Amino acid sequence: MTAGTLTRVVGALAEATGLGGVALHELVRVGDAALLGEVLRVSGDVATLQVFEETTGLRVGEPVVREQLPLAIELGPGLLGQVIDGIGRPLGRLAVLSGTFIQPGAAPPTLDRDARFAFEPARAVGDLVEAGDVLGTVADRGGFPFKLLVPPGRSGIVRHVRAGDVGLLDPVVTLDAGDPITLLQRWPVRRPRPAGARVAADRPFLTGQRIFDFLFPVAEGGTVAVPGGFGTGKTVIEQALAKFGDADVVVYVGCGERGNEMAEVLHEFARLVDPRAGRSVMDRTVLVVNTSNMPVAARESSVYVGLTVAEFFRDMGYRVAVMADSLSRWAEALREVGSRLQEMPGEEGYPTSLASRAAKLHERAGRVRCLGRPERHGSITLISAVSPPGGDFSEPVTQACLRVTSALWALDAALAHQRQFPAVDWSTSYSLDAQAMVEYLDQQVEPRWSAARARALDLLQRDAELREVASVVGPDALEDKDRLLLAAAAALREFVLGQSAFDPNDAFSPPAKTFVLAEAALALFERGAAALAAGRSFADLPIDAVRRALAGLRDAAADGLDESRKAVHEALAALSAPGVAEGGDA
Amino acid sequence: MSLARTYRGARAAAGPLVYLSGVQRAALGEWVSVESPGQPPLRGQVIDAGRDVTVVQVLEETLGLAPASVRITLTGDLASAVVGRDLLGRALGGVGTPRDGLPPPIGEAIAPLWGAPINPTRRLPPRDFIETGISAIDGLNTLVRGQKLPVFSGPGLPALELAATIVEHARAPRDEPFAVVFVAIGITERETRTFLERFQHGGALERSVLYLNQAQDPTIERLLAPRAALAEAEHLAFVHGLQVLVVMADITHYCEALREVAAAREEVPGRRGYPGYMYTDLASIFERAGVIEGSPGSVTQLPILTMPDDDITHPIPDLTGYITEGQVVLSRELQRRGVFPPIDVLPSLSRLMNAGIGAAHTVPEHRKWADQLYTIYARGREARMMVAIVGESGLMPADRRALAFAEAFERTLVGQGAERRSLADTIEAGWRLLDRLPPEDLLKLTPAMLAGREQQRRAAAEDRS
Numbered sequence A: 001m002t003a004g005t006l007t008r009v010v011g012a013l014a015e016a017t018g019l020g021g022v023a024l025h026e027l028v029r030v031g032d033a034a035l036l037g038e039v040l041r042v043s044g045d046v047a048t049l050q051v052f053e054e055t056t057g058l059r060v061g062e063p064v065v066r067e068q069l070p071l072a073i074e075l076g077p078g079l080l081g082q083v084i085d086g087i088g089r090p091l092g093r094l095a096v097l098s099g100t101f102i103q104p105g106a107a108p109p110t111l112d113r114d115a116r117f118a119f120e121p122a123r124a125v126g127d128l129v130e131a132g133d134v135l136g137t138v139a140d141r142g143g144f145p146f147k148l149l150v151p152p153g154r155s156g157i158v159r160h161v162r163a164g165d166v167g168l169l170d171p172v173v174t175l176d177a178g179d180p181i182t183l184l185q186r187w188p189v190r191r192p193r194p195a196g197a198r199v200a201a202d203r204p205f206l207t208g209q210r211i212f213d214f215l216f217p218v219a220e221g222g223t224v225a226v227p228g229g230f231g232t233g234k235t236v237i238e239q240a241l242a243k244f245g246d247a248d249v250v251v252y253v254g255c256g257e258r259g260n261e262m263a264e265v266l267h268e269f270a271r272l273v274d275p276r277a278g279r280s281v282m283d284r285t286v287l288v289v290n291t292s293n294m295p296v297a298a299r300e301s302s303v304y305v306g307l308t309v310a311e312f313f314r315d316m317g318y319r320v321a322v323m324a325d326s327l328s329r330w331a332e333a334l335r336e337v338g339s340r341l342q343e344m345p346g347e348e349g350y351p352t353s354l355a356s357r358a359a360k361l362h363e364r365a366g367r368v369r370c371l372g373r374p375e376r377h378g379s380i381t382l383i384s385a386v387s388p389p390g391g392d393f394s395e396p397v398t399q400a401c402l403r404v405t406s407a408l409w410a411l412d413a414a415l416a417h418q419r420q421f422p423a424v425d426w427s428t429s430y431s432l433d434a435q436a437m438v439e440y441l442d443q444q445v446e447p448r449w450s451a452a453r454a455r456a457l458d459l460l461q462r463d464a465e466l467r468e469v470a471s472v473v474g475p476d477a478l479e480d481k482d483r484l485l486l487a488a489a490a491a492l493r494e495f496v497l498g499q500s501a502f503d504p505n506d507a508f509s510p511p512a513k514t515f516v517l518a519e520a521a522l523a524l525f526e527r528g529a530a531a532l533a534a535g536r537s538f539a540d541l542p543i544d545a546v547r548r549a550l551a552g553l554r555d556a557a558a559d560g561l562d563e564s565r566k567a568v569h570e571a572l573a574a575l576s577a578p579g580v581a582e583g584g585d586a
Numbered sequence B: 001m002s003l004a005r006t007y008r009g010a011r012a013a014a015g016p017l018v019y020l021s022g023v024q025r026a027a028l029g030e031w032v033s034v035e036s037p038g039q040p041p042l043r044g045q046v047i048d049a050g051r052d053v054t055v056v057q058v059l060e061e062t063l064g065l066a067p068a069s070v071r072i073t074l075t076g077d078l079a080s081a082v083v084g085r086d087l088l089g090r091a092l093g094g095v096g097t098p099r100d101g102l103p104p105p106i107g108e109a110i111a112p113l114w115g116a117p118i119n120p121t122r123r124l125p126p127r128d129f130i131e132t133g134i135s136a137i138d139g140l141n142t143l144v145r146g147q148k149l150p151v152f153s154g155p156g157l158p159a160l161e162l163a164a165t166i167v168e169h170a171r172a173p174r175d176e177p178f179a180v181v182f183v184a185i186g187i188t189e190r191e192t193r194t195f196l197e198r199f200q201h202g203g204a205l206e207r208s209v210l211y212l213n214q215a216q217d218p219t220i221e222r223l224l225a226p227r228a229a230l231a232e233a234e235h236l237a238f239v240h241g242l243q244v245l246v247v248m249a250d251i252t253h254y255c256e257a258l259r260e261v262a263a264a265r266e267e268v269p270g271r272r273g274y275p276g277y278m279y280t281d282l283a284s285i286f287e288r289a290g291v292i293e294g295s296p297g298s299v300t301q302l303p304i305l306t307m308p309d310d311d312i313t314h315p316i317p318d319l320t321g322y323i324t325e326g327q328v329v330l331s332r333e334l335q336r337r338g339v340f341p342p343i344d345v346l347p348s349l350s351r352l353m354n355a356g357i358g359a360a361h362t363v364p365e366h367r368k369w370a371d372q373l374y375t376i377y378a379r380g381r382e383a384r385m386m387v388a389i390v391g392e393s394g395l396m397p398a399d400r401r402a403l404a405f406a407e408a409f410e411r412t413l414v415g416q417g418a419e420r421r422s423l424a425d426t427i428e429a430g431w432r433l434l435d436r437l438p439p440e441d442l443l444k445l446t447p448a449m450l451a452g453r454e455q456q457r458r459a460a461a462e463d464r465s
């Protein structure tokens, strides 16, 4: 092994000489503590490195050793439920090893070597297999089988299969050429895992959040940017989707954000039961955590680590959702490293490659035909928070993301100040998939979904215009029908689009509930209008009763939904004519 | 100290930086001593360790430093601070030298200043309510142990008075006493005094450690003062199990020091001249708050910052808001109207509030009570703006009620003056404001809450008669 010498240390960067023949992006071990680093630049005999661990204390003259490998992570059964950092170290076992505070240089492997699994082969000796073929399965935490695939680039005739009890490093399947295949595999994180052709996104990634499912549904395999100033609710949204989004596997990347948030995620996910799978949400989750005070280089890599884990499960044919909070921190990590490298800065100091890197990163999402047999589809839906300085979306990171994402859920500080959560600005948000997705919802959930959506968007639009007028002439000067419109739109905003992440009954809204609530708020407007036309005055309309009934339905426990629905019906009926009960379409 | 190496003469000096060449085995973060003939040695730290050139950031005043004649010693040790329980009751300089005329503290351990990050899997989610005695905080923006909740202030606003009031009045759930670590970062002598005088009574100083880097003190020392203080706070919290409140004032001065070093290094400036790594740098301070498994202690931070020009989108409040768990925003308008504390609850937010309230911590239905107050107040504030355009007669009756509510809310609930208010009194003060409103204005409250309140009032009325 070639050992070089450390010649400079500044921030997260180091320089070394004597690493003859070292390649770009090759891993190195830096210093006496053997910190993990990566080669960013080679110029003559000098290699510039970014160090993934704390560099304080590194001394000029210490050794640097080549690893002859790029940054890669371990993949295999046992990943689900894990918490790993931006370079794949398991934080739980790291704490056992080195204590409460993270010390540089300690590196237990990602996957626990002592774990045992029962391998059920799907292929037999003599079969010809190709990359991506399912060789067999083991049970894993997720409640769905973990599939062992022929690794990318491999193929051959099966010579040996070991069924039953196996460890991570045991040869499970041997082909006629190459190393035996083990449950544990490695993949370089910066290289996308190969997959078959993209297939059209045909159904929505249902979030359980009304405003997204109802107004801005995104396709499975789609990409969403969620920009918003501080405190506008990005993390709450990411966490809600991680908890309640309809996916087989969730990869949550806490990139340069808060430690307390991660503690919250860990404690809550472990306790919360996924309504669809009937097991702990943590069982379907992999957490990649590099908090804002952890090394900046590992912040940049954490996003790639997360995407590699996602691709690994996608290749098995699962539907994976990736939450990245926040891509701005990823971009800033690039900027920090870039400026120390004295690269020519682009806009606002970000590297000029920012846009192309953002595009490449988003390209790793999508719905694809997986390689190998049996034929299957897998998907990665990527939902990324973006933290624009000063909440100004014209900045480079937001813009770079918007150029490549298929949806924008724009968060608005004014709405957040009004405590209208999720603080999604419905006038600027969009989903390019919306049309196709509401067609799906019309067919699969409720035939009037797309019509209700159109009515709601129309009502919101008219509400915005009217409120502008009211702010000039005063609300008192409005006519009854306008007041009704304002009241109905307020109900729509409060009880349909608004959703408290902290109310156990309301945090998750199944599509059926979403529709009923939306339809009722719209009926308030339409039936109220009919009543006004029939001569009633706005002041006589029992708006508050409808509001109370809507609040009751929104906050009802699952077993009280029917009753609350009835109450909404009755309140709406009272709108049409005093004392005359009437069946409705709510 | 066998690793100590001494050199004569520096290659160059500029501002707070000294450039050395030919230094052997410099380590990033190594302590350096810089001596000029006939002067006391200056402390510095290696910020760029190189075989050819090594850059030392000098923490003290470099006025009169002549590169050719300095004697430079690299100590072999990393920048660190003495920590220990015996520091309680002491006043120290920004890097730990005594300011109270007493000998240097012996301490119990030496802690590195850079501060290793807490392993996120070892954190416990903050949950325990801290009663600050301030209604706008306890009722509407609840502080919990392990949180970092900054005060966004403006020039001339009483942020330090507020912090002192909190420190003086704060009570932990089981009445455990707080230890207080106060870091003055570039604030004036007078500001420091304001703070200290407020909370000195009642033996508060005995359970405090003061780190003082004031306006007249070396700028670069400001970069180390909060780190030395946090090392001590972590020691008190996680070794001794104490509840520690860290008050840091003023983060704005800290950021200016950061900018000064960046400029001296000729780095490409980021937004408004602040370095691009300011987020990371501030995070390395603010993230040193929390509660961990296996220790009863906690570190809670109350950083104070001055928003230049009262502009909340300025990089300093902006980046802080992106790291901390909410913010308490002071308002010039309320200050002008004599409201103390002048907390504007609309832009204020405690993100950890939900975890720290409710039946298990404060009162059941705390959330709904707070939401209701907030909603009507927000409506009243909107009405106040509308009045300017359409006059009060143009308002709907409900808006008019909200307008009156907003006035009363600011005067009584927020503007409590210097007195301490228990949570129960805060809740009652809020209810009193709500009592004046008809039920149709109170849609955030459940019928059960309204009925409960009604019953409570009737019982109280009977008691009186």
Ligand SMILES: Nc1ncnc2c1ncn2[C@@H]1O[C@H](COP(=O)(O)OP(=O)(O)OP(=O)(O)O)[C@@H](O)[C@H]1O
Residues within 6 Å of the ligand: A228, A229, A230, A231, A232, A233, A234, A235, A236, A237, A257, A387, A421, A422, A423, A499, A500, A501, A502, B321, B322, B323, B350, B351, B352
């Ligand atoms: N759906 C919601 N229901 C109730 N409260 C919410 C909701 N979304 C956000 N909030 C409130 O807003 C606060 C801030 O939200 P969040 O932490 O998600 O902001 P953020 O956009 O991630 O901010 P930052 O960029 O600083 O991380 C929460 O602590 C909570 O009080």
Ligand SMILES: [Mg+2]
Residues within 6 Å of the ligand: A234, A235, A236, A257, A325
């Ligand atoms: Mg966030």
